[in-house]
Amino acid sequence: MKFAQEFKKQLQQEGFPQKWVDSAIPYGQLKKCLKRVTNELQELGLDKDTLAQLAAAQSSASAASESQHGFLYLLDEEPSKTRHLRPRLTVFVHLEDGVAVDATLSPATRDFLGKIASRGSSGSPTFSNASSAEEGAPSDLAAPSQDNFNEKSGRIQAPESVSHFSSVQKIEVPLVFDGEFFDILQTDVSNLDVLQDEEQQRMKRDVIALGQDISKATKPSAGKKAKDDLTKWRDIFELYLDARVFFSTRESDHGARSSAQALKQLQWFQQEVLKRRLVQGLKLKESREAFNRFINVNAVLLQNLKFQEINQIAVRKILKKFDKRTSLGVAKTFPVAVHSQRLLAGSIAKDLCAQVSSEVIATIPQLDDYLCPICFAIAYWPIRLHCEHVFCSRCLVKMQRKGERFCPLCRGDVIMKAGSENFDTAHAEFLKEYFPKEVKEKIRANELERGKEIFGPDYTDRPCCVM
Numbered sequence: 001m002k003f004a005q006e007f008k009k010q011l012q013q014e015g016f017p018q019k020w021v022d023s024a025i026p027y028g029q030l031k032k033c034l035k036r037v038t039n040e041l042q043e044l045g046l047d048k049d050t051l052a053q054l055a056a057a058q059s060s061a062s063a064a065s066e067s068q069h070g071f072l073y074l075l076d077e078e079p080s081k082t083r084h085l086r087p088r089l090t091v092f093v094h095l096e097d098g099v100a101v102d103a104t105l106s107p108a109t110r111d112f113l114g115k116i117a118s119r120g121s122s123g124s125p126t127f128s129n130a131s132s133a134e135e136g137a138p139s140d141l142a143a144p145s146q147d148n149f150n151e152k153s154g155r156i157q158a159p160e161s162v163s164h165f166s167s168v169q170k171i172e173v174p175l176v177f178d179g180e181f182f183d184i185l186q187t188d189v190s191n192l193d194v195l196q197d198e199e200q201q202r203m204k205r206d207v208i209a210l211g212q213d214i215s216k217a218t219k220p221s222a223g224k225k226a227k228d229d230l231t232k233w234r235d236i237f238e239l240y241l242d243a244r245v246f247f248s249t250r251e252s253d254h255g256a257r258s259s260a261q262a263l264k265q266l267q268w269f270q271q272e273v274l275k276r277r278l279v280q281g282l283k284l285k286e287s288r289e290a291f292n293r294f295i296n297v298n299a300v301l302l303q304n305l306k307f308q309e310i311n312q313i314a315v316r317k318i319l320k321k322f323d324k325r326t327s328l329g330v331a332k333t334f335p336v337a338v339h340s341q342r343l344l345a346g347s348i349a350k351d352l353c354a355q356v357s358s359e360v361i362a363t364i365p366q367l368d369d370y371l372c373p374i375c376f377a378i379a380y381w382p383i384r385l386h387c388e389h390v391f392c393s394r395c396l397v398k399m400q401r402k403g404e405r406f407c408p409l410c411r412g413d414v415i416m417k418a419g420s421e422n423f424d425t426a427h428a429e430f431l432k433e434y435f436p437k438e439v440k441e442k443i444r445a446n447e448l449e450r451g452k453e454i455f456g457p458d459y460t461d462r463p464c465c466v467m
């Protein structure tokens with residue numbers, strides 16, 4: 001299938017909002033405009049083969065004489081219209097007695113170049129040395145306008161001074177339709193950036209509201225159901241983090257995922273949640289609703305990613321087509337010159353994923369974030385050292401007994417200086433509230449260990465021994 005049709009079909013079938021479809025890259029319109037660019041170049045004798053020859057001459061030339069060969073096609077910023085590109089084609093022509101002499105060029109091209117050079121050279125012709133060719137400001141030599149060119153066409157005017165010299169001239173070729181092409185493309189890319197920005201703001205608000213609702217519903221102080229749901233949410237988010245839906249942190253496939261990969265990961269997550277009956281296990285209506293919203297946020301994010309992806313492909317394809325028809329090499333230069341904070345920067349997934357982690361996932365404290373870095377059990381009783389690192393009281397006591405002075409995480413001289421003032425009571429309350437099971441287990445383990453220290457290795461924590 002041709003890309004134009006494929007693109008249209010995807011836009012229709014993916015269920016994108018109409019507003020998105022309307023702002024998609026106007027591939028068909030660009031293709032028509034490209035045709036006009038091609039015709040324009042052909043009329044000037046600068047068809048794709050001629051330009052390819054000039055490009056080849058340029059790349060084979062030595063660095064010193066580079067400016068004497070080929071052409072330059074620059075996409076500069078339009079000074080009057082901010083953020084718009086003004087394409088400029090500059091051709092370097094060898095002239096002998098006012099006639100273009102590059103044997104590889106077709107007669108029509110040489111004819112054209114001769115004509116345009118004669119008009120441009122009326123000011124100050126540049127002679128056969130590369131540096132002087134470089135000095136001449138392109139605008140001085142540029143053909144002033146298309147009209148002017150037509151007026152004078154058919155007349156080869158070789159100023160006397162040039163006739164005895166072989167010279168190299170830098171000539172700006174007057175083109176109209178390439179400007180139109182890049183105008184359409186840049187305008188559309190900018191509009192898509194705005195659209196994506198709006199979408200992102202909207203989703204941000206949804207994500208923040210969702211985070212607040214989950215946090216409210218699962219506050220352990222709200223009762224038994226909230227406590228039970230908190231455990232379920234913890235399992236749900238643990239699975240979600242494992243799924244790495246939009247980003248992989250694994251070394252083998254590090255980085256952003258394609259929408260197809262993200263879809264697969266999201267499906268895996270949903271299947272696992274179903275398999276483990278986690279949603280059915282949610283006791284509060286608010287929790288179940290919040291889960292649906294969470295899935296919805298992911299689905300919208302996925303849709304945004306997909307839309308961005310197919311538009312990026314459309315831009316790549318049309319630039320490739322442009323180069324194929326003109327040999328002007330814009331596939332490399334346009335992505336550098338274009339102003340796009342979003343569409344071509346591809347940051348939407350990254351920004352929103354960070355938002356989801358900080359606003360939603362973080363509302364459910366994960367055990368991993370509250371472990372003692374020495375014994376890897378929950379850091380209870382928590383001791384916050386002067387360096388702000390938190391350890392469990394048992395591990396601190398053991399370090400002090402061994403006379404260790406330095407924090408194993410930051411090497412700060414803080415261990416022997418720690419005392420009862422380092423008990424973090426507020427943090428202890430938080431741990432008891434959010435991880436009651438783990439705290440109970442840790443207290444039991446601590447007591448058993450202490451009992452063995454006092455009463456010997458046969459000590460057990462049978463119910464009669466422990467209060």
Ligand SMILES: [Zn+2]
Nearest residue numbers: 372375392395
């Ligand atoms: Zn510990």
Ligand SMILES: [Zn+2]
Nearest residue numbers: 387389407410
């Ligand atoms: Zn430390």
